Amino acid sequence: MELPDRQICYRALQSRDARFDGLLFVGVTSTGIYCRPVCPARTAKFENCRFFGSAAAAQEAGFRPCLRCRPETAPDLASWRGTSNTVSRALALIADGALDGDATSVETLAERLGLGERQLRRLFLQHLGAPPIVVAQTRRVLFAKQLIHETRMPMTQVALAAGFGSVRRFNEIFRDLFHRPPSALRRTTSARSAGAEAGVTIRLRYRPPYDWDSMLCYLSARAIPGVEVVESGSYRRTVELDGFVGSVEVMHLPEKQSLSVTIRFLNVQSFPAIVTRVRRLFDVGADIETIDAHLSCDPLLAPLVARRPGLRAPGGWDGFELAVRAILGQQVSVAAARRLAGQFVALHGKPVSNGDDSHSGLSHVFPTAQRIASVNSIALGMPNARLLSLKALAQATVADPNLFRPVGTIEEAIERLRTIRGVGKWTAQYIALRALREMDAFPASDVGLLRGVAIIDGAQSTSASLLNRAESWRPWRAYAAQHLWAADAAAVAAS
Numbered sequence: 263m264e265l266p267d268r269q270i271c272y273r274a275l276q277s278r279d280a281r282f283d284g285l286l287f288v289g290v291t292s293t294g295i296y297c298r299p300v301c302p303a304r305t306a307k308f309e310n311c312r313f314f315g316s317a318a319a320a321q322e323a324g325f326r327p328c329l330r331c332r333p334e335t336a337p338d339l340a341s342w343r344g345t346s347n348t349v350s351r352a353l354a355l356i357a358d359g360a361l362d363g364d365a366t367s368v369e370t371l372a373e374r375l376g377l378g379e380r381q382l383r384r385l386f387l388q389h390l391g392a393p394p395i396v397v398a399q400t401r402r403v404l405f406a407k408q409l410i411h412e413t414r415m416p417m418t419q420v421a422l423a424a425g426f427g428s429v430r431r432f433n434e435i436f437r438d439l440f441h442r443p444p445s446a447l448r449r450t451t452s453a454r455s456a457g458a459e460a461g462v463t464i465r466l467r468y469r470p471p472y473d474w475d476s477m478l479c480y481l482s483a484r485a486i487p488g489v490e491v492v493e494s495g496s497y498r499r500t501v502e503l504d505g506f507v508g509s510v511e512v513m514h515l516p517e518k519q520s521l522s523v524t525i526r527f528l529n530v531q532s533f534p535a536i537v538t539r540v541r542r543l544f545d546v547g548a549d550i551e552t553i554d555a556h557l558s559c560d561p562l563l564a565p566l567v568a569r570r571p572g573l574r575a576p577g578g579w580d581g582f583e584l585a586v587r588a589i590l591g592q593q594v595s596v597a598a599a600r601r602l603a604g605q606f607v608a609l610h611g612k613p614v615s616n617g618d619d620s621h622s623g624l625s626h627v628f629p630t631a632q633r634i635a636s637v638n639s640i641a642l643g644m645p646n647a648r649l650l651s652l653k654a655l656a657q658a659t660v661a662d663p664n665l666f667r668p669v670g671t672i673e674e675a676i677e678r679l680r681t682i683r684g685v686g687k688w689t690a691q692y693i694a695l696r697a698l699r700e701m702d703a704f705p706a707s708d709v710g711l712l713r714g715v716a717i718i719d720g721a722q723s724t725s726a727s728l729l730n731r732a733e734s735w736r737p738w739r740a741y742a743a744q745h746l747w748a749a750d751a752a753a754v755a756a757s
């Protein structure tokens with residue numbers, strides 16, 4: 263793991279430089295505490311400082327998280343992206359809970375990624391400074407700490423929501439780290455606790471800038487009637503996970519450089535998965551400054567980046583849902599695809615009760631793959647080949663639970679998707695980009711992209727020449743694509 267030299271790290275600390283937030287953590291040997299570079303506490307002596315590139319590395323070295331600057335609120339950056347695909351895939355699986363609970367093992371995780379346990383451990387130490395098990399443990403501790411500080415959830419719910427197998431284990435680990443029970447960390451003056459049934463709001467910090475308007479505009483144009491609502495600056499949708507149904511609402515807090523996420527979901531054990539989905543959908547972890555700087559090296563793309571600094575590449579909420587959207591979007595406009603998606607949901611989605619205001623505008627959950635795989639026919643007004651393709655997609659999703667998971671290389675993932683009837687090159691690349699979060703995926707034959715690149719180049723392009731042109735945008739072609747799509751959408755709206 264590459265860190266700047268100690269003098270530079272220390273200067274970042276002395277000036278409380280926010281640019282290092284999420285990229286640098288400091289452990290203070292005299293106190294045993296680790297902090298973000300922006301900690302308001304008095305700066306420790308140089309000789310007492312140890313610097314780390316991840317919170318897990320600081321915890322691996324025996325430091326505990328600071329209660330003032332709260333390392334769990336640092337932006338969780340995907341700075342390892344592009345350096346090791348295996349590490350980023352492993353982290354995605356860990357965030358999905360692959361190492362939570364007693365029955366899990368690093369060996370199984372390594373197996374899923376197609377390598378040995380020792381090899382995975384070595385990669386983690388190299389890129390994150392901590393082995394997988396400590397990374398998972400740190401994630402649980404920090405998420406629990408965030409729930410303790412930001413919500414009024416009872417401790418039993420916090421333990422389960424953060425992925426601890428039992429309340430006893432949660433208590434043990436917190437006593438070990440902080441020398442007091444978890445409840446003693448809560449500073450709230452309110453005596454009454456409020457559980458998940460009342461709705462739980464937490465903040466997810468990002469690295470600025472964040473082009474929220476473009477994100478909402480993108481989501482609004484594609485919002486599936488009944489499942490998603492974009493209004494008054496917020497995004498709301500229904501959620502079905504682990505047999506439970508609820509909703510999530512996301513808003514922007516620009517002055518806090520955060521997204522506010524309200525989860526209304528009874529099964530607290532689904533919280534990590536819900537937060538992971540919100541992070542993916544809103545691309546919260548992008549190291550956006552680095553990406554924008556890289557894309558600005560292309561003089562013709564630079565003006566687009568300057569027009570929309572902090573433009574994110576939205577992810578898919580769910581792999582199957584995203585793939586259905588991709589198929590519905592084949593050969594038709596965004597508006598037509600959205601209408602079809604609305605009909606699809608009305609026909610096959612499960613209705614939800616919309617008795618309370620928090621669900622206003624939300625009437626259905628998106629149909630699961632199981633449901634679509636078992637229906638006799640899909641009664642949508644579109645070519646029969648595409649209906650068969652939807653059916654084949656549902657069957658493939660049921661048959662392979664890893665279909666939308668990062669397993670193997672991007673080329674392998676594309677190949678796997680292309681074995682599904684009706685999934686061609688464009689659809690597979692689009693699914694890889696949005697659902698698998700391959701930030702270098704690039705659907706070069708997309709009409710919107712071809713129109714977008716014609717705007718900056720002033721000349722028509724073919725998918726072959728665009729592919730060539732996109733070489734210099736690697737490893738972030740997905741972001742270049744997002745800029746081209748945005749430019750195209752603006753041009754269409756202006757015409």
Ligand SMILES: [Zn+2]
Nearest residue numbers: 297301328331
């Ligand atoms: Zn601190």
